[in-house]
Amino acid sequence: MLDISAPHSLFNAEAGSHPLPVDEREIAAVLRASRRCYQAQPYFLERYGERGEAFTRSDGGYLATLADHPQSHVDSQVIWLARILANRGIPRWLMEMHLDLLVTELTAAVPDRAAEYFKLHCAAQVLREERLAAISQSDFDALVAKFDSASGGGLKGAGALLVAAVCDEYCGLAEAVPSLVGWLGSPTRFSPKWCVAATDTLAQARRLAAQSRADAP
Amino acid sequence: MTAVLSAPPSIENACYREYLKALLEGDRPRCAEVVQEQLARGVSLKKVYLDLIQQAMYEVGTLWERNAVSIAAEHLASASTELLLAQIYPQIFAQPHKDRRAIIACVPRELHQIGARMVADFFELHGWHSFSLGANTPTAALVSMIRERDPDVVGLSMSLLFNRPHLEAMLDEISREFPTLELFLGGRAFTGDDAGRQAREELMQRYQKLVYFESLNELEDYLTNV
Numbered sequence A: 001m002l003d004i005s006a007p008h009s010l011f012n013a014e015a016g017s018h019p020l021p022v023d024e025r026e027i028a029a030v031l032r033a034s035r036r037c038y039q040a041q042p043y044f045l046e047r048y049g050e051r052g053e054a055f056t057r058s059d060g061g062y063l064a065t066l067a068d069h070p071q072s073h074v075d076s077q078v079i080w081l082a083r084i085l086a087n088r089g090i091p092r093w094l095m096e097m098h099l100d101l102l103v104t105e106l107t108a109a110v111p112d113r114a115a116e117y118f119k120l121h122c123a124a125q126v127l128r129e130e131r132l133a134a135i136s137q138s139d140f141d142a143l144v145a146k147f148d149s150a151s152g153g154g155l156k157g158a159g160a161l162l163v164a165a166v167c168d169e170y171c172g173l174a175e176a177v178p179s180l181v182g183w184l185g186s187p188t189r190f191s192p193k194w195c196v197a198a199t200d201t202l203a204q205a206r207r208l209a210a211q212s213r214a215d216a217p
Numbered sequence B: 001m002t003a004v005l006s007a008p009p010s011i012e013n014a015c016y017r018e019y020l021k022a023l024l025e026g027d028r029p030r031c032a033e034v035v036q037e038q039l040a041r042g043v044s045l046k047k048v049y050l051d052l053i054q055q056a057m058y059e060v061g062t063l064w065e066r067n068a069v070s071i072a073a074e075h076l077a078s079a080s081t082e083l084l085l086a087q088i089y090p091q092i093f094a095q096p097h098k099d100r101r102a103i104i105a106c107v108p109r110e111l112h113q114i115g116a117r118m119v120a121d122f123f124e125l126h127g128w129h130s131f132s133l134g135a136n137t138p139t140a141a142l143v144s145m146i147r148e149r150d151p152d153v154v155g156l157s158m159s160l161l162f163n164r165p166h167l168e169a170m171l172d173e174i175s176r177e178f179p180t181l182e183l184f185l186g187g188r189a190f191t192g193d194d195a196g197r198q199a200r201e202e203l204m205q206r207y208q209k210l211v212y213f214e215s216l217n218e219l220e221d222y223l224t225n226v
């Protein structure tokens, strides 16, 4: 773990100065995890293009370096970064996914460090638990399926992003929904049918989250 | 009743809001006016630093997190704050001085220097001679400055926990070269969450001469009692 000022394949000038991995095997694993993120979620590239790609790589690199730190530091940095991204249209569910892919790729690349990388899994678990406290996994999946059939299709994975943003809102991130829907629910980009389905999904997800709040001890 | 009447004045919320608005707009003259008005009202410099200037910078950070202000606005606020501190400095420097010296520096790679600068000013306010080396101080430069100025205290500031390896390398070198020198540590990296708390505990165990200060309040206790 080192700060990088020389050229580095994960370096992103816009992300400023932060640590990146130096082990070539880890760098390759971070790149693979980034690619799998865009493949699973075309939203990344559709909305943010090359800039999004660069941030996914540099964020992935930073997250990989956290594995050398105590769990409390990993958790606080993951929560911090996930919060920043959620306020910019990237629900924390995507951070869960990114972390899971990083753990898989890093562990395959450097099996000796599996225990270190497992810390990233634990941090993803913290985010997952917060999300599930808002909307259970079965309700989450049901809302996504409903959106997929009502919207007439379009961008793969969009339903999950909408529901995940409502979970973030429930966790106090006021910008999570507006920063996502400004793009994902925009009539200049999507059909009227899609936009109606998006509005309905948000309303239903909010009802479920409100119910969870009412039921919370 | 008398105690209530003579309680030292504080920064009022409306005044804080006005300062923050001016800071975000880049209205430096207004920021400076607000600061001078508060000092003229008898608000202590510590309160102006903590409850106005620092509070506003923390809020700028929160607004940036929420995507409510741009990176450019954050840079503008930092630049204005540094200018304000420079404007206040002559008032601080007017204090009578004693034969006590402190060097304050940010660890290598650390670019957050406003806190370190406030700390240096605070030493000055308490009659010390302070030397503020600012952001990203190279260890070799700090070591030679210590040799040259023979300080009573060296204070190190760190805002980002990922700079810890640089801090430790710096502490290793200073402790080896100057084993009896008092070392102070502070900064946002160590406040707030468990990770920061754990890091500072470990560091204080490892470096015998290292003392951690949470804020200017604890530093004031030290400076008034020393």
Ligand code: B12
Residues within 6 Å of the ligand: A014, A015, A016, A017, A018, A077, A080, B050, B053, B054, B057, B058, B060, B061, B062, B064, B065, B074, B075, B078, B079, B082, B109, B110, B111, B112, B113, B114, B115, B116, B118, B119, B154, B155, B156, B157, B158, B159, B160, B161, B184, B185, B186, B187, B188, B191, B213, B214, B215, B216, B219
């Ligand atoms: C201004 C600012 C910047 C400016 C700094 C300009 C400057 N001239 O200093 C710039 C733009 C350079 C900057 C850069 C970055 N920043 Co910045 N920045 C801030 C911001 C908004 C305010 C900092 C500040 O001025 N605070 C006011 C001072 C007075 O407070 P303080 O530092 O805590 O100091 C007090 C005490 O801690 C104590 N103290 C401090 N040092 C010492 C030392 C001693 C000896 C003692 C006794 C006491 C003591 O006394 C001081 C006075 O009370 C904070 C937000 C925040 N909550 O802090 C983010 C923040 C610290 N930055 C952050 C980040 C991420 C970055 C960057 C990585 C962004 C990027 N991608 O480029 C870079 C990193 C640069 C680097 N390598 O250092 C994050 C850190 C989060 C994390 N990951 O932990 C924060 C929290 C923003 C956020 N909300 O997310 N930043």
